[in-house]
Amino acid sequence: MSLLRKFFIVTMGLIVSATTLCSQTNVSIKGAGFLEDRVLKSRLAFLQSLESDQAVKLDAVLIEDSAFLLLQQLKRSGYLKPTIEARLIREGETKQVTWTSPYAIQLDAAETAESVVFRVKAGVLAYYESVTIEGVTAMEADVLQRYFLPGGVLFQAKRSRVFTSENLDRRIDRVLRALDAQGYRDVELVSSVVESDPLTGATRVELNISQGTLYRIGSVTVSENRKGETSSHLVNLEPGxxxxxxxxxxxxxxxxxxxFKEGYPDAVVTLEKTPIDDLSTTEVVVDIHIHVDRxxxxxxxxxxxxxxxxxxRSMLGRKLGLEAGAPLDRxxxxxxxxxxxxLGIFQQVDLSFEPESGPMRDVVYTLEPGVRKELDLLGGWGSYEQLRAGFEWEQKNPFGRAHRYKLKxxxxxxxxxxxxSYSIPQFLNTDFLVYSNMQYSFREELSFERTRTGASVGTSFSTGGGIRVSAEYGFFEEATSRNNLEDFSAEDSAMVGSITLRLSxxxxxNFLAPSxxxxxxxxxxxxxDWLxxxxxxxxxxxxxxxxKSLGESxxxxxxxxxxxxxTSKEAATNIPFNKRFFNGGENTVRGFREGGASPLDANGDQIGAEGYALFNIEFEQRVYDxxxxxxxxxxVFNGRNGFGGKETQLLHSVGLGLRYQTVVGPVRxxxxxxxxxxxxxxxxxxxxSVGYPF
Structure with a gap:
């Protein structure tokens, strides 16, 4: 590896380290663990509006408020009776102060300090041991349990079953709303009993819910008021x-x-419900009268x-497909x-009409700009590439037309x-993204080195249903440096002009961790050549x-x-070596290094395949959260000269793995x-490695 590349990696590592170490102030938190201490400190800085890299003036109000906020954060995390100890330092003297739950003021109003160290003693963690629900017949018992106790794993850690009064209320509310959504409109909580063991934190919950009656629709009548005249009609609806x-x-x-479509932006729709049959104790039939006031x-x-x-303004104005004098379609x-x-350049866009009433109105958009310049540090790990580091700089709306360029x-x-890269979203007021790209890449493979340099232009289109289509023209130099050229003949340096079509x-x-x-x-x-x-x-x-899920876990x-x-021409002079297929590694055939499961020449060097078929099957067992x-x-099936060639091979790997889910995908x-x-x-x-394999 060159000295320049080593310097780049070390430099990026120092930048990342510096950004994490520059948050020292005269307020410290200890006792909850290395990561949790920093989480608590960042929350405290946010709630108190403290600058993370500056010392703050410590008076009694700020110290007391900080202790109170730390207690509340711990209680919201499920700890029954947390304790906060503080060491106040002023002019070389130290004072110890302790806060417990319930909170009470401990400092004199005139108290000050030069620095303070809060020590967290979380105490016992409260967790759901059991939840008993009575009175509900419309939902299966195991479905009800999942509103309170998470499933999908063999063993439930206490941390995944944390109990707080707030999360209990939220989960009860979700159950009530789920029953309401099934037509049980009178559902309500009758009683709740909560018992927590102060020594272990085990919490038992007993709930009594009145499911109420099931509401069904009888007749539906629609009355519309249009220009002072009212008309009514019945709606055909499936019985029951x-x-x-x-x-x-x-x-x-x-x-x-x-x-709205017909130009009535003030239209109001109300529903009037009239029970017509409440003789049954389990069901009620209701007539519906829909009133439409245009x-x-x-x-x-x-x-x-x-x-x-x-x-x-001209670019923005083209987004609205209305002509002056036309009905105002809201x-x-x-x-x-x-x-x-x-367009991705605004933090918020508000819509209003001026004047608020009257037969002629303007459409008004209030624009709040978003972040226009952004620098992100990149990092990662792979079993072959090992440490990855880098940066991404993006400038949005450079010329006031919602364009953007990105350097990565x-x-x-x-x-x-x-x-x-340079991109234009919603090109010509369509849903197409148009982009251009210049690229340089160098990569050391197992038995050769590859370089790719060139540019491309293209367009892409995405739908809300998960479909993505793109078309791209590229012009690249594909170069390869390898030994033993006499053992396998291929195009090692080629200028490639091509059109690439992609559909997905x-x-x-969840594309990060699909289930x-x-x-x-x-x-x-x-x-x-004509390209x-x-x-x-x-x-x-x-x-x-x-x-597919095979069971709960x-x-x-x-x-x-x-x-x-x-190719229809000679393969040795028309198929670039870089364009051959090299399987093997963390995301394809895991018994090999990156590219190692490809065909070999007489010296054991990778030469790639002109055709391949790869199959992966995994059985995943979730053990903990x-x-x-x-x-x-x-x-993998490899065809050195394609699927119709004589030199083929079939390679298999079997193995075991451990995975830990993170916000960026599984660590594997x-x-x-x-x-x-x-x-x-x-x-x-x-x-x-990090990320899902396929």
């Missing part, structure tokens, strides 16, 4: 339909939106923007507001990468994943990928054992 809050909300939105018809006068004068005004928010640089022990569809519940759903993707690259390059090939890669994950690169074990099998420690290693292959490989 349950009256729920969602049904009521749907009716309000339906009739209100119809009025108000006065309003015309669109014009559009105005208030605030953020740097942003182009839905269109709201759609335009969402479009303006989608990353460095690891194996990779150098720099990228500069994602229906996973259900599926996703598919497809990428097609067409390179040709400006010196090679001619087609490269396609398809794949997807499937995730076990999961099945399946992944499939396949790829092929081919964020901790799980994994059993996996990885298999996995060992893959090779079932049929080649002569030069390792018996297995241990990987430490």
């Amino acid at each position: 339909t349950v009256l729920t809050p969602d049904w009521e909300q749907e009716q309000r939105l339906r009739y209100r939106n119809e009025a 108000g006065e018809a309003v015309r669109f006068g014009g559009v105005r923007f208030v605030g953020d004068e740097r942003t182009s 839905l269109e005004a709201s759609r335009a507001r969402r479009s303006i928010v989608g 640089a990353k460095q690891s022990f194996k990779t150098s990468r720099a990228e500069l 569809y994602d229906r996973r519940d 259900s759903g599926w996703n598919v993707f497809n990428e097609l690259e067409i390179a040709s 400006g390059g010196g090679v001619d090939f087609q490269r396609i890669e398809v794949g997807g994943g499937y995730h 076990s999961l099945l994950h399946l992944g499939v990928r396949a790829g092929s690169i081919f 964020k901790f799980s074990t994994v059993l996996f099998l990885d298999s 420690l996995e060992y893959g054992h090779n079932l049929n290693p080649r002569d030069s292959d390792p018996a297995g490989r241990l990987h430490l």
Whole structure:
């Protein structure tokens, strides 16, 4: 590794360390653990509006308030009777003070200090030991339990079952709202009994809930007031339909939106409910009368923007598809507001109408600018690249037209990468993003080095349903430095002009740590000399994943990928070595290092495949709240000269892993054992990485 790259990694590490160590003040917190002490201190600084890197004036009010806030934070975290001890230092003298729960003032009003050290003694943690619920028949007992006791793991730690009076109230409220949503409109809590063991923190809860009667809909009548005239009609409805809050909300939105589209922005919809059958003790039938008061018809006068004068008014004005004098469509005004928010340059966009009444009104958007310049430090770890560090600088709205440019640089022990991009959201007032990109990357592989330099332009489109489509033209120099060129002939230095089409569809519940759903993707690259390059090939890669719960705490994950690169001309001079497929590593075949599960030449060097098919299967068992074990099998079929070639091989790895869930995905420690290693292959490989594998 070059001296420059080592210097870059060390420098980035020092920057990250400096940002975490510069928060020392004359207020300290100890006793809760290294990380928790800092969490409590940051919360205290926020609540007290303290500058984290400056000393503060310590008087009795600030010290007492800090002790009170720390006690409250600990109680909200589930500790029954926390204690806060403080050591006050002034002119070399020390004073000890103690606060317990319930809080009481301990300091004289004239007390001051130069510095203070709070020591936290959390005490016993309260946790749910059992929850008993009586009176509910509309929900299964195990479903009710999940509102209070989390499931999905073999063992429940106390930390995942923390009890506080506040979270008990919230969970009871969720149960009541869930029953209300099923049509039990009179549901209420009758009584609750809570018993906590002061020595162990074990808390037993007994709830008595009156489920009430089930409400069903009888007849539905709609009355509309339009220009002073009232008309009524009956609505056909399936007999026995349950009256729920969602049904009521749907009716309000339906009739209100119809009025909005026709230019009645003041329309009001009300529902009148009349019970007609309350003889049953379990069900009530209700007639519904929907009143639609449209108000006065309003015309669109014009559009105005208030605030953020740097942003182009003409660009913003094109978001609203209304012409002067047309009926004022409130839905269109709201759609335009969402479009303006989608530009990503405003912290808040408010919509109003001026004047507030009258037959002609303007649409007014009040703009609050968001952060326009942002610097983020990047970091990560991979079993092959090891430590990764870098930065990302982004400038939003540089010319007042919602454009943005981004500079991104990353460095690891194996990779150098720099990228500069410029993007235009909602190009020509559509949902398409148009972008350009310049890129340099260098990477050390197991038996060669690859460099990629060039630029691309493209457009992408995303839908709310998980579909993403993109098309891109790229012009890159693909260069490879490797030994033993005589053992395998390929294009090691190529200028590639290509068009790449990508399509993906994602229906996973969580792309960082999926537990259900599926996703598919497809990428097609067409390179040709008529696109400006010196090679001619087609490269396609398809794949997807499937995730399913096998029980309350076990999961099945399946992944499939396949790829092929081919040409109608001579492969040795038209297929760049960099474009071949190199499987193996933490996210593909885990018995190998990165790229190690690819075809080899006579010297044991990786030469990649022109075709491959990869299959991954995992059984994940959740043990604790964020901790799980994994059993996996990885298999790859490699075709050195494509799927139709004679030189093919099938490699398998089986292994075990441990995972810990974080906000950026699972931290994975996995060992893959090779079932049929080649002569030069390792018996297995241990990987430490962050992120989901497929």
